[in-house]
Structures are given as C-alpha cells and as structure tokens.
Amino acid sequence: MKYLKLFLILPFIFLFGSCSDDSDEFIHDQDYDISFEITSADSFKRSGTFVKTSNQEYIDAYYEWNWGDGSNKEKLVSDTTGHIFLGTDSIFEVTLELHDQFTGQLLTSTTDTLDFNEYISAPPFDVEVSTFALGTWDTDISWNYLDNSQDDVYATYLTLALDSNYSSLINVIEGTTSSDAEEDVEVARSGLDSYTFKNLEAETTYYFKVRLEELNGPSSILKGSFTTKTLQSPEVVISYESMGNAISVYARSNNYLNTDSATIDHEFTIATTPALEKISTENGITKYFKPIGSDATFTITESTTGRPTNITSPAGTDTYSDQNISVFYTQSTSSGQDLPLSGTVYSQLYYYQGNYVLYIGDSNNTPVFNSEGIHITFGASLPAVGNFNLNSGNTKLINNAVGSGSPIGLIGSAGINSYKLKIFSIETDIITAAVNNDADFNSEQHKLVFNDQSVSTSYLATIDELSLKSTSAGNP
Missing domain, CATH: 2.60.40 (Immunoglobulin-like)
Incomplete structure (x- = not known):
C-alpha cells in the first residue's frame, strides 16, 4: 500500500522540479538584449545624457548605471538619464548593467565610451582677465568680454582653491572664515565682469575659475591665479x-x-x-x-x-604735534551777523567782582567784563577737573554790533540736553578745556548757541566747536 502512495506522488515531484529548473533558466540562462546611446554631452559642464534604447523588459530584474568616475552606481528610473562627471578626466567608460531583483546578481552589461574631447565646441563668450586689485586679505579680479556678449550670460559661477586642480577648495563667499566650501558656486544670475574674494590669508597663492553660462547652452571657463600681499602695518x-x-x-x-x-x-x-x-x-x-x-x-x-x-x-x-595755539574753534551764524571772533583768538582768565571768569576773544590785552567775546563765569574759586555746567546765567557773548554790547546768553537748542565745558586740567590757574555737551547727536555735542530776545529779536550765533588753553590771570 505504501508503495502505491509513493507511486502516485512521484509525478508531482518531477513536475515541481521541472518547473523550478525552467524558471532559473528563464532568469539566468537566457540571452539578454540591453543597449543605450550617448545622446549629448557638454565638455564645459562635464555632463552627459544617456538613453536606454533596448525595448525588452525583464521580470524580476533592474537596470543600474556605472558612470566610471568613482561615483556611486545609480538605478535607472527612466529611459533618459543625465549625469555630471566627477574629476578632471576627459574619457569615461559608462556601463549599463542588468541585475537580478532578488539577489543583486549581475545578469549582463553593456559599455560605451564617453570622450569629452569629441564634444568640445567653441566657448559661447570670449573673455580674458583684465586686472587684479591685490590686497593682503582680499583681492578683486575683473575680466573683459572681447565680443561684447556680457548681456547674454545667464549666470556666473566661481571656484576658489589653493591648488590648480581645485581640490583644496576655499569658500567663495566667506573666504577662510568658513570651512564649508564648494566648487562652481553661483554668485549672480547675470554676467558679472568682476568679483572680490574676501577674508583671504596673506602671502598666499589662490587659483580661481570663472564659469559664464549661456541659458540652456554651454559655458565659457576662465582660469587664473593670484598671490595676496604681505601683512602690512595699517x-x-x-x-x-x-x-x-x-x-x-x-x-x-x-x-x-x-x-x-x-x-x-x-x-x-x-x-x-x-x-x-x-x-x-x-x-x-x-x-x-x-x-x-x-x-x-x-x-x-x-x-x-x-x-x-x-x-x-x-x-x-x-x-x-601741537600747533602752539591757545584756542581752536569753528563758528556758524544765522541772520548774516558774525561772532566777534574774527582774528587770532585768545583765551585768558581774569578776576572780576570776586569771581574767576574765562574769556575767549580777539583781544590779547587783559580782558575786562565788557570786552567783545565770550565770558564764562566760574565763581569765587576755580572749577575742578571734569565737567562744568554752562547756562544762560554764567556764559555770555558780547558783540558791540548787537544791542550796544549788551550780554547775550546761551539758549536751549534741539538735541542739546545740557551745555558742558569739559576741563582736562588746571595747572595753577591755567585751564585746558573743550565744549562737550550732553547731546542726543554727535553734531550737537560741541555747540554753543547764543540768543537773547531782550537784546535782539534776530541775532542767533553758534560756535560749532571750541577747544582752549588759557593764560594765567594771576592770583586775585
């Protein structure tokens, strides 16, 4: 009985074995028809376009490109595939491979040679390097379009490196301040004619490459090198x-x-x-x-x-070096009336009615209370080093052409919070000082503005800046 059962199942065993052998023969033992064409190549961009031309489809198999430039293999997604080749070689062996879907086993392959030398055409733009503006830490390069084609450039790309093979790259935008460097960086969506490389190292040779791209077309390449200057004292x-x-x-x-x-x-x-x-x-x-x-x-x-x-x-x-002057000032006026400081200006201390008074004016003689010029009353004692507050009561201008010489005091001015005389030093009774206001703007920091409506409704006088070293008044 048991032999009868064995006899009945033997045909199925042989049938299964026969089917298994036929499947393996279909996948691995048949002839494969795969092919591709190189339809275009650009020697400037180092790119190519490849089309799978075989129509036969194989179950449980896939295609893969081996570009021959050291890059990773790439599975075929569509019949037309583009690739940009690495390195500087001109000739590449490109292979289309067919692999078993499950095991990855190579079933067959076909190879063709891409020779960029066969695809060299005249560059679209005729350019040459014109000038270098060399610095220690930056350099500007410029180039000329000999055929007046600058407006036809679609984009400008730049590469900067420490070697002529462009393997030791420098960041085109940020220079040595960034370790993130790439080749062929787009710097403008137009045709530039100059570029400044920044943050470079002193006394270093750099190699640059300019690529000027035509819209949907080839590119022109401009290469060169420059050496930065030595480090200088500023x-x-x-x-x-x-x-x-x-x-x-x-x-x-x-x-x-x-x-x-x-x-x-x-x-x-x-x-x-x-x-x-x-x-x-x-x-x-x-x-x-x-x-x-x-x-x-x-x-x-x-x-x-x-x-x-x-x-x-x-x-x-x-x-x-000091100019051996005792007063330095600049003045501006409105209403066409000048300050009474037209010649050589002097600064002296004098003593009047128990007070020390600082005089700034044209007179080199011993000043008095009504001498034309500016009078700043300190008080019964000389001020300390530091800031001395000026106001309409202690700072007066006398101009004999205005109000019969009546004193004209300081007036508030926009941007000036308070008038101040900064006293740098007092040696015995010789004062070195300068106007240094508490002001909102630098332009108002050193001004003195004089106006007194009770003396004149139209007179407004301004000293923009004032610095002085007085002569001695002698002890009172």
Whole structure:
C-alpha cells in the first residue's frame, strides 16, 4: 500500500522540479538584449545624457548605471538619464548593467565610451582677465568680454582653491572664515565682469575659475591665479583741524581698498599716548578729545576675526604735534551777523567782582567784563577737573554790533540736553578745556548757541566747536 502512495506522488515531484529548473533558466540562462546611446554631452559642464534604447523588459530584474568616475552606481528610473562627471578626466567608460531583483546578481552589461574631447565646441563668450586689485586679505579680479556678449550670460559661477586642480577648495563667499566650501558656486544670475574674494590669508597663492553660462547652452571657463600681499602695518590717518576741538583717527586696512572696508572680518586696536578720552566711533573713524598744548601719538594694529587662526599686523603709528595755539574753534551764524571772533583768538582768565571768569576773544590785552567775546563765569574759586555746567546765567557773548554790547546768553537748542565745558586740567590757574555737551547727536555735542530776545529779536550765533588753553590771570 505504501508503495502505491509513493507511486502516485512521484509525478508531482518531477513536475515541481521541472518547473523550478525552467524558471532559473528563464532568469539566468537566457540571452539578454540591453543597449543605450550617448545622446549629448557638454565638455564645459562635464555632463552627459544617456538613453536606454533596448525595448525588452525583464521580470524580476533592474537596470543600474556605472558612470566610471568613482561615483556611486545609480538605478535607472527612466529611459533618459543625465549625469555630471566627477574629476578632471576627459574619457569615461559608462556601463549599463542588468541585475537580478532578488539577489543583486549581475545578469549582463553593456559599455560605451564617453570622450569629452569629441564634444568640445567653441566657448559661447570670449573673455580674458583684465586686472587684479591685490590686497593682503582680499583681492578683486575683473575680466573683459572681447565680443561684447556680457548681456547674454545667464549666470556666473566661481571656484576658489589653493591648488590648480581645485581640490583644496576655499569658500567663495566667506573666504577662510568658513570651512564649508564648494566648487562652481553661483554668485549672480547675470554676467558679472568682476568679483572680490574676501577674508583671504596673506602671502598666499589662490587659483580661481570663472564659469559664464549661456541659458540652456554651454559655458565659457576662465582660469587664473593670484598671490595676496604681505601683512602690512595699517596706515594711520589723523586729523585735528577738520574736527575742531577733537582729534580723529582712522587706519587704512590691509585689504586692497584705500580705507577701512566692512567686507573684511577684522578689527583695529587703537592705543593713544598720552591716554585720551574716546568720544565716538562712526564709519571707521574714532574721535578723541586732545587737549590743546599737548602732542598725541596713535598706535594701531589690525587683527583678523572669525578664522581658525587669527593674526595681528605690525603696529602703525603717527604723532600729532601741537600747533602752539591757545584756542581752536569753528563758528556758524544765522541772520548774516558774525561772532566777534574774527582774528587770532585768545583765551585768558581774569578776576572780576570776586569771581574767576574765562574769556575767549580777539583781544590779547587783559580782558575786562565788557570786552567783545565770550565770558564764562566760574565763581569765587576755580572749577575742578571734569565737567562744568554752562547756562544762560554764567556764559555770555558780547558783540558791540548787537544791542550796544549788551550780554547775550546761551539758549536751549534741539538735541542739546545740557551745555558742558569739559576741563582736562588746571595747572595753577591755567585751564585746558573743550565744549562737550550732553547731546542726543554727535553734531550737537560741541555747540554753543547764543540768543537773547531782550537784546535782539534776530541775532542767533553758534560756535560749532571750541577747544582752549588759557593764560594765567594771576592770583586775585
């Protein structure tokens, strides 16, 4: 009986084995027809387009591209596939492979050669490098369009590197302040004719590549190199006369521009001898009080910021020598009437009715209470070093052409919270001082505005800036 059962199931065993062998033969032992064509290539963009031309479909199998440039294999998604090739080679062996869906086993493949040398065409734009503006930490490159085709450029791309193979890349936008660097960075959706590389290193050779792309077309490539300058001491520029009772200083940077540029990540450090009080810093210019009658030396260094290793330049110095004047001032007027300060102006202390009075005017003789000029009454004793409050009661202007010489006091002015005379030093009874108001704006910080409606309804006089060193009044 048991042999009868075995006899009955044997045909099914043979049938199953026969089906299994036929399936394996279908997947692995048949002839495969796969093919593809290279339909286009761009030697400038290093790209190609590939089309699978075989129509036969295979069950439980998939296609995969091997580009031959070291990049990862890519599964075929549609019959037409594009690829940008890595590296600098011109010839690549491109292979289309067919694999078993379940095991990944290679069933068959076909290979064709892409030779970019066969696809070289004339570049769309005729350009050449024209000039370099070299700096220590930045450089500007520019190029000319010899065929006047700049308006036809769709986009401009840039690459910056430390080697001619463009393998050690530098960030095109941020320079060495960023470790995130890419090749062929789009910097404009138009045709540029210049570009400034920023935050570079001193005395370093850089290699650049400019790619100018035509819309839906090829590109022109412009390559070159430049070497940045050595690290310099910043050039110190100081000004006294143009700033009135203060002295200003700024430094020309190690970049290629003539003045400080916000495009470079750097900072200046300023030291003064003797120590001076800093008033403000605006648009790269730092302003200090420098008392009349003393020299001042400025020492400036420049340092990079935001880099893996920051460096500091040698120091640049400059000295302002005193001009041997006792008063420096600038004035402006309204109503066409000048202040009574037309010639050489002097500053003297005098003593009147038990009070010390500071006089600023044209007279070099011993002043009196009604001398033309400005009179500031301190009181029975000289003030201390620091700020002395000025007001309409203690600060008067006498102009003999106005109100028969009647005193005209200070008047409130927009932006000035309170008038102040900053006293730097008092040596015996010689005062070194400058107007330094509590003001909302820098333009109002050093002004004195005189007006008195009881003396004249039209006279308004302004001193914009005033700095002085008085002569002695002698002990009362």
